[in-house]
Amino acid sequence: MTEPNSLKSVLDQLAEAEASRAEPHLSGRQRRARTVARLAAVQALYQMELAGEGVETVISEFSNHRFDGDIEGEMLAEADEDWFADLVRGVVGDQKAIDAAVTKRLASNWKLERLDATLRALLRSGAWELAHKPEAPREVVLNEYVELAKAFFDDSEAKFVNAALDGVARDVRPHR
Template identity: 80%
Template structure:
């Protein structure tokens, strides 16, 4: 796997995600609510990455995002409003259920790969997506997979995005066999 690419800007990542969102929709949510969830997912990936690299606790990171990152200017742009409750659910859920999530993800890796060998951002993407697939059955599996694939595209090359797609699709088949 290659190193994650640094996106040009937060604004460009959000623009890329907005374009992808136009192709799909969570039917029960308004456009603004869908956008807020997309931002929450991006923030959750960033939070898990930060926790892993800095060794910070879950509540510390959630508080930092809620108090300093949401609705703040980043790179001269206002960060879109996030669904802060969804963000906190994802981050807490991944931390609480990490053992089961990792087991589900590992089952979808090639036999010679270990989760620990993956880039920290890629691990965060897979963990967040797997948690949503496992714990939020009302969110359509296509939405979950598409959102995290688009996030992967914001940070990685096409190969990693395809990897995220395949891994999360496999997790979905395992945990939502009737979907």
């Protein structure tokens, strides 16, 4: 894992990548709000794993303090809070199945527990979204989580996220 980028640089990187994605049913502002929600969901899942906090506590913290607050000089007020809450609750509520779907796509000698906590959060969130949010185009979901991986890791981890989530997508969205 490389040294984490600042929140501003992560959001700038995601905004740049957003320009190449097409979700015709969403405005640019709505796409950005979803991007921020995905980033926040990864952060929340990471925080829950490390601090052992419950799902509703973390969702409430983000809703009450982070989305309308200043984090590293960046406002997260534009997050799609419903999307964020769905992601976090969904991953936690369906974690056994999500972990099985991700583990199926890891090399045979790899265990999910061996991965970095941020990488686990990225894979879990992306896998849940692919399985449970069919309105989000597969390509958009893959691109978003690969870009998030690039914000925190080197290219090799981003390629790993792409391969794992692409495999999960083929499993959970076989006819799309």
